[in-house]
Amino acid sequence: MAKTPTGKNTSGRGQRDLTVKVKTARGRTLSSTRWLQRQLNDPYVKRAQIEGYRGRAAFKIMELDDKYRFLVPGARVVDLGCAPGGWAQVAVPRVNALGEKSGKAIGRIIGVDLQEVEPLAGAEFHQLDFMDEGADDQVKDWLGGKADVVMSDMAASSSGHKQTDHLRIMSLCEAAAYFAFDVLEDGGTFVAKVLAGGAEGELQKLLKQKFKAVANVKPPSSRADSSEKFVVATGFRG
Numbered sequence: 001m002a003k004t005p006t007g008k009n010t011s012g013r014g015q016r017d018l019t020v021k022v023k024t025a026r027g028r029t030l031s032s033t034r035w036l037q038r039q040l041n042d043p044y045v046k047r048a049q050i051e052g053y054r055g056r057a058a059f060k061i062m063e064l065d066d067k068y069r070f071l072v073p074g075a076r077v078v079d080l081g082c083a084p085g086g087w088a089q090v091a092v093p094r095v096n097a098l099g100e101k102s103g104k105a106i107g108r109i110i111g112v113d114l115q116e117v118e119p120l121a122g123a124e125f126h127q128l129d130f131m132d133e134g135a136d137d138q139v140k141d142w143l144g145g146k147a148d149v150v151m152s153d154m155a156a157s158s159s160g161h162k163q164t165d166h167l168r169i170m171s172l173c174e175a176a177a178y179f180a181f182d183v184l185e186d187g188g189t190f191v192a193k194v195l196a197g198g199a200e201g202e203l204q205k206l207l208k209q210k211f212k213a214v215a216n217v218k219p220p221s222s223r224a225d226s227s228e229k230f231v232v233a234t235g236f237r238g
């Protein structure tokens with residue numbers, strides 16, 4: 001039986017079918033109709049609205065951190081591809097960026113994205129392509145030193161061609177890994193979205209040389225029909 005993220009049943013004998021159906025409309029393509037129907041029926045989209053998150057992606061970093069505990073009070077975090085800011089919203093209280101947990105160390109969050117991001121208390125956002133020359137030094141400058149966590153939810157715009165998209169995201173991910181090698185403190189953590197589909201073996205090899213442990217995770221909030229998964233690499237060997 002299907003369950004919502006809060007554990008309530010969403011289907012069952014005697015219950016009404018609450019699925020929202022979307023009619024195709026003039027000017028709306030079949031794929032955008034499907035996307036809209038999926039959004040309207042996605043329990044994580046609803047939960048994000050109720051709990052005030054900027055997107056359902058927030059639950060992915062929440063679930064990853066619940067398991068691996070890298071967003072600890074005092075952690076200095078770099079959020080690559082941070083727009084619209086859902087991951088940062090999760091990180092702010094966990095790293096104690098606003099100093100609300102008295103007696104605990106205060107963390108920092110620097111987010112960068114190609115797009116402008118609406119401000120968020122406790123996080124510092126910059127419009128920047130992380131692949132620009134000198135971006136790593138710039139981020140270390142903003143952070144006032146090295147980072148404990150580099151996390152990346154970056155996605156390249158979809159071409160609609162599965163293999164091309166796979167290669168694009170894997171090259172983004174590999175670039176994010178090299179960025180992390182420059183920016184991370186010894187013992188630090190690198191978390192990144194990857195797409196299953198062939199080229200991820202090279203990245204695994206690279207990460208295994210640089211980190212003590214590398215895990216591949218599909219958090220429950222990541223859509224089952226998506227080839228997306230996450231690598232969580234811990235114990236950076238500087």
Ligand SMILES: C[S@@+](CC[C@H](N)C(=O)[O-])C[C@H]1O[C@@H](n2cnc3c(N)ncnc32)[C@H](O)[C@@H]1O
Pocket residue numbers: 054055057058080081082083084085086087088112113114115128129130131153154155156
């Ligand atoms: C899926 S969104 C991230 C969602 C975010 N984690 C959240 O929770 O709100 C991916 C983002 O990666 C950004 N991005 C892609 N390539 C980038 C690059 N080279 N430098 C910086 N940001 C990039 C995109 O602009 C996009 O906003």
